[in-house]
Amino acid sequence: MSQSPPQIEFAPQWTHRSGGTSRTPLILGIVAGIAVVSLIFCCGGGFLLMRFGVDVMTVEVQDDLAVRPEMQEHIGEIRSFKINLIRSGAHDDSETFVYDVEGTKGKGYVTVQQETVDDGSEVITFAELTLSDGRKIPIDTTR
16 A cells, blocks of 8 residues: 655645734824924914014114104104004005004004115105094105
8 A cells, every 4th residue: 555645735825914003004194294294384484484574674664663753752662563464454555564553652553655675675655653543644754
């Protein structure tokens, strides 16, 4: 009696791993996180840059108006000078801005038409102070 050699199977054995973890959610989470952080830096950086420009312009206008006789007479020493974006946006042109102003003698708002000159500074071409009681005081913009 002869014995036959043992049979060896060479077919690959595929097994399904149940309960295994996939890396896809982790990769998608990382990509989404990077996208959100990039968006925040992009938009936040743009906002901060714009805000810096508005602050520089506001300081220039404040310094220019603070020495005007009309402002000294009705407002006094300026304690607060802030751009009013709502009133500024109500004007049709992009060169008119409104600033809320408060000083030692009074408060109100100043409507200013200004233009940026070649060196980047602001030149006021028109200014009018509106006091809290409604009176309008034209400000001489010639020097």
